Amino acid sequence: MARERTGEVTFQDIANFTGFSKTTISRYFNHPGTVSEENRKTIEKALSSLNYSENRVAKMLAKGKTDIIGLIIPNLYNGFYQTIQDLLIGTYDKYGYKFLVLSGSDSESRERRYIRELLAYRIEGLIILSHTIPSSELAGLGIPVVGIEREDRYISSVSTDNHMGGVQAAKLLYENDCDEYIILNSPTATDVPAFGRVMGFVETVQGFKKPHTFLEYEMDSEYETMVDSIEKIMKNKIISSFPGKRKGIFCLSDSSAIVVLNYLFRTYGCLPEDYRIIGFDNTPASKEAVLPLSTVGQQVEILVDTAMSILLDEIRTSKEYGRFSQKDPVHAVIPPRLISRETTD
Amino acid sequence: MARERTGEVTFQDIANFTGFSKTTISRYFNHPGTVSEENRKTIEKALSSLNYSENRVAKMLAKGKTDIIGLIIPNLYNGFYQTIQDLLIGTYDKYGYKFLVLSGSDSESRERRYIRELLAYRIEGLIILSHTIPSSELAGLGIPVVGIEREDRYISSVSTDNHMGGVQAAKLLYENDCDEYIILNSPTATDVPAFGRVMGFVETVQGFKKPHTFLEYEMDSEYETMVDSIEKIMKNKIISSFPGKRKGIFCLSDSSAIVVLNYLFRTYGCLPEDYRIIGFDNTPASKEAVLPLSTVGQQVEILVDTAMSILLDEIRTSKEYGRFSQKDPVHAVIPPRLISRETTD
Numbered sequence: 001m002a003r004e005r006t007g008e009v010t011f012q013d014i015a016n017f018t019g020f021s022k023t024t025i026s027r028y029f030n031h032p033g034t035v036s037e038e039n040r041k042t043i044e045k046a047l048s049s050l051n052y053s054e055n056r057v058a059k060m061l062a063k064g065k066t067d068i069i070g071l072i073i074p075n076l077y078n079g080f081y082q083t084i085q086d087l088l089i090g091t092y093d094k095y096g097y098k099f100l101v102l103s104g105s106d107s108e109s110r111e112r113r114y115i116r117e118l119l120a121y122r123i124e125g126l127i128i129l130s131h132t133i134p135s136s137e138l139a140g141l142g143i144p145v146v147g148i149e150r151e152d153r154y155i156s157s158v159s160t161d162n163h164m165g166g167v168q169a170a171k172l173l174y175e176n177d178c179d180e181y182i183i184l185n186s187p188t189a190t191d192v193p194a195f196g197r198v199m200g201f202v203e204t205v206q207g208f209k210k211p212h213t214f215l216e217y218e219m220d221s222e223y224e225t226m227v228d229s230i231e232k233i234m235k236n237k238i239i240s241s242f243p244g245k246r247k248g249i250f251c252l253s254d255s256s257a258i259v260v261l262n263y264l265f266r267t268y269g270c271l272p273e274d275y276r277i278i279g280f281d282n283t284p285a286s287k288e289a290v291l292p293l294s295t296v297g298q299q300v301e302i303l304v305d306t307a308m309s310i311l312l313d314e315i316r317t318s319k320e321y322g323r324f325s326q327k328d329p330v331h332a333v334i335p336p337r338l339i340s341r342e343t344t345d
Numbered sequence: 346m347a348r349e350r351t352g353e354v355t356f357q358d359i360a361n362f363t364g365f366s367k368t369t370i371s372r373y374f375n376h377p378g379t380v381s382e383e384n385r386k387t388i389e390k391a392l393s394s395l396n397y398s399e400n401r402v403a404k405m406l407a408k409g410k411t412d413i414i415g416l417i418i419p420n421l422y423n424g425f426y427q428t429i430q431d432l433l434i435g436t437y438d439k440y441g442y443k444f445l446v447l448s449g450s451d452s453e454s455r456e457r458r459y460i461r462e463l464l465a466y467r468i469e470g471l472i473i474l475s476h477t478i479p480s481s482e483l484a485g486l487g488i489p490v491v492g493i494e495r496e497d498r499y500i501s502s503v504s505t506d507n508h509m510g511g512v513q514a515a516k517l518l519y520e521n522d523c524d525e526y527i528i529l530n531s532p533t534a535t536d537v538p539a540f541g542r543v544m545g546f547v548e549t550v551q552g553f554k555k556p557h558t559f560l561e562y563e564m565d566s567e568y569e570t571m572v573d574s575i576e577k578i579m580k581n582k583i584i585s586s587f588p589g590k591r592k593g594i595f596c597l598s599d600s601s602a603i604v605v606l607n608y609l610f611r612t613y614g615c616l617p618e619d620y621r622i623i624g625f626d627n628t629p630a631s632k633e634a635v636l637p638l639s640t641v642g643q644q645v646e647i648l649v650d651t652a653m654s655i656l657l658d659e660i661r662t663s664k665e666y667g668r669f670s671q672k673d674p675v676h677a678v679i680p681p682r683l684i685s686r687e688t689t690d
Contacts, residue, residue: 041454047461068445079629082427089446093455098462100413100443101434109385110438116392117443223632255633262635269614284424287568288600290607290635 009050017046069311070118071101072111074130079283080298081129084148087304088127095308097124108132115141125311139326144314146307156314156329158307165296165336166200169250169278172294174208176276176344178248181205181212182238184230184260185252186219194252197280197296201250217256230259239267246274254279254286254295261343265290277343292341299334306332354395362391414656415463416446417456419475424628425643426474429493432649433472440653442469453477460486470656484671489659491652501659501674503652510641510681511545514595514623517639519553521621521689523593526550526557527583529575529605530597531564539597542625542641546595562601575604584612591619599624599631599640606688610635622688637686644679651677 011025018025020039028035028043035043071088073081089099100118104111111132118126125144131151138145139154147157173181183198198214205212215237218229238247251257257279264271271277271291279286282297310330318324356370363370365384373380373388380388416433418426434444445463449456456477463471470489476496483490484499492502518526528543543559550557560582563574583592596602602624609616616622616636624631627642655675663669 037454040458044454044457082431086427086448089448092447098445098447098466100445102437102443103431103434109382109389112389113385121443258633262633265610265614265635270611285630285633288603288607288630288634290610 009047013050014043014046017050018042066122066124067097068121068123069097069099070115070121070123070126071099072114072118072126072128072130073101073103075103075105080281080300083300084129084304087300088308091304091308095312097308097312104130104132106130106132119143125315127307127311139329143324144311144318145326146311146314148303148307152329152331154329155326156310156331158303158310158332158334160298160303161333161335162194162196163200165280166197166202166250167204168200168336168338169197169280169296170201170204170208172278172338172340172344173248173250173276174205174210176248177246178276179210179245180242180247181210182247182249183212183214183252184233184249184256185214185216186226186256187216197252223255226256227259230256231263234260234263244274246276248276249278251277251279254281254283254293257293257295257343258285258289261289261291261293271343276345282337282339287341289343291343294341294344295339297337297339299337302334306334354392358395359388359391362395363387411467411469412442413466413468414442414444415460415466415468415471416444417459417463417471417473417475418446418448419477420448420450425626425645428645429474429649432645433653436649436653440657442653442657449475449477451475451477464488470660472652472656484674488669489656489663490671491656491659493648493652497674497676499674500671501655501676503648503655503677503679505643505648506678506680507539507541508545510625511542511547511595512549513681513683514542514625514641515546515549515553517623517683517685517689518593518595518621519550519555521593522591523621524555524590525587525592526555527592527594528557528559528597529578529594529601530559530561531571531601532561542597568600571601572604575601576608579605579608589619591621593621594623596622596624599626599628599638602638602640602688603630603634606634606636606638616688621690627682627684632686634688636688639686639689640684642682642684644682647679651679 011022014020014025015022020043024035024039025043028040071085073085075081085101092098100121100123102114102118104114111130115126115133119141123143125146126138126141127146127148128138129148129150135147135152135154138147145155147155149159150157152159170181181201183201185194185198202212215233217226217233219226238249249257249260251260257277261271261277264275277293279293279295282295286293286295310332314324356367359370360367365388369380369384370388373385416430418430420426430446437443445466445468447459447463449459456475460471460478464486468488470491471483471486472491472493473483474493474495480492480496480499483492490500492500494504495502497504515526526546528546530539530543547557560578562571562578564571583594594602594605596605602622606616606622609620622638624638624640627640631638631640655677659669
């Protein structure tokens with residue numbers, strides 16, 4: 001079957017057929033963005049008429065250039081990972097790299113197997129979002145590796161400045177004249193990024209000489225558990241505890257912030273004047289909430305573009321030297337962006 | 346670089362190192378699910394010690410088996426496409442196929458180029474969700490192709506029974522004693538699936554001898570345009586038009602249903618007794634709405650699993666015959682699932 005699809009058509013044949021130069025044909029294949037829509041159509045018709053079919057696999061063996069990047073993400077149900085994955089796939093027209101994606105489900109041995117699997121396809125680089133495998137091990141894979149929002153001591157990485165996100169949230173609530181500062185977090189979110197957010201928030205609130213309260217809700221894989229637990233906290237620890245005070249609630253995820261907002265709306269028919277809410281992540285749902293939610297958003301486009309720049313640089317370097325060894329990992333930190341909507345002034 | 350990573354280690358070497366049989370080593374590579382966690386770890390240590398690295402690219406050329414399926418989706422911003430893509434990637438542990446994903450952004454010439462690009466990697470099959478390229482052309486690619494929710498005359502396909510979804514929505518509103526049946530749609534959603542939903546709904550409502558009204562809102566790439574347009578319709582055409590009647594509103598997307606719900610909540614502080622709302626899609630946001638939204642959900646897991654079964658069957662057949670030609674395309678139709686939450690009784 002493979003043979004039937006393999007044409008023996010050369011660039012020269014296509015040039016002859018279309019009347020274009022060989023350079024134009026080469027640009028069509030290697031830098032498609034530089035060929036006009038009209039010329040592209042002409043070339044495509046020619047390819048179809050000539051029954052052209054490139055055998056990339058043979059080329060890969062010949063040149064060691066697969067144009068494939070491996071991507072390992074922890075799971076497929078978290079909106080942040082989904083967004084990063086989609087944006088990476090969307091860089092294809094810009095950089096010409098395709099992605100082989102595997103999802104690790106937080107198992108170290110499974111992810112190790114996945115990485116070996118990807119290496120067998122001669123991926124040119126790896127982007128990794130999952131946390132299970134230490135960077136010391138990743139640095140020894142022999143190809144460039146860039147981590148996004150994960151432990152990164154021995155590999156290059158891109159992360160959001162979570163501490164600054166906490167500072168931004170605290171400042172916005174302060175500008176909203178809040179008296180009581182409440183941090184609503186889940187105990188499972190004690191990983192490094194969430195910790196940075198809390199630290200930035202608490203330090204800033206203390207700088208303003210304002211009181212803060214730390215409340216933890218329960219969470220498991222069921223959404224309903226989170227809702228039940230947050231509604232209990234609202235009823236027993238927030239509504240009854242701070243009479244006459246304006247409460248600024250900083251939720252470490254938009255999902256939990258929306259539960260708080262919905263509870264207040266169902267109880268009072270509106271967001272009462274003595275509440276201000278801010279979430280984290282800028283999920284699509286945050287915009288669609290009963291009142292559009294104020295939130296701190298990661299600049300995902302910049303995260304992805306920076307990760308690709310670093311990785312492609314390292315791929316280029318590794319090709320020049322004929323091999324790759326990670327000597328000076330680059331750590332890019334991207335500031336988050338405060339998005340003020342209707343749950344704050 | 347490629348050479349440095351290529352070990353010359355054989356299954357026999359690994360068997361000798363671990364003390365396992367060659368069969369166990371083979372199972373580890375070809376049916377990883379059948380090897381115990383403990384044995385897997387032993388083998389992984391051995392692979393690491395032996396500096397083993399499989400050269401899959403060479404194998405691909407030798408056997409024509411790449412274990413790669415191509416996936417073309419229309420865009421990366423629609424939750425349905427995102428879900429399908431993630432579920433497909435998640436089938437890796439079950440079927441052992443990896444996916445090369447490209448996103449077409451509704452350009453026929455671009456998608457044609459993408460398909461040629463994927464064919465160059467010797468993908469074994471193609472799953473396509475985008476609409477631009479006619480199935481007659483896809484059927485001639487020489488590899489098995491399965492469409493999901495798209496025109497499918499000449500290729501195998503999997504679709505949701507959208508007509509049944511409309512029937513389910515109408516029946517639920519009828520059981521809720523609605524007097525007026527309102528269909529809220531966007532003019533851009535006049536593709537085949539949306540049409541089926543409307544037909545199923547209208548036919549059922551007519552069967553109940555109840556009146557229905559068809560209202561269209563404006564939509565562009567801005568979410569705010571949809572919100573503005575729906576809020577105008579609510580104010581001018583719904584709230585004022587049916588006094589004393591219970592209105593059952595069938596929204597052809599969850600996004601628009603949530604806008605309706607939010608508008609009512611912000612106006613009345615609750616969902617008034619004379620309104621019932623049902624959406625379509627069962628998006629994550631539908632569960633997180635101020636009142637969890639009743640909706641008609643596509644059974645995405647079943648869609649994906651059926652698409653994979655059909656495609657893998659065709660891949661097997663094509664290997665037996667040495668080539669692939671699409672003779673009897675299979676068209677699987679999956680019923681949707683009614684999800685009754687709090688915007689209906």
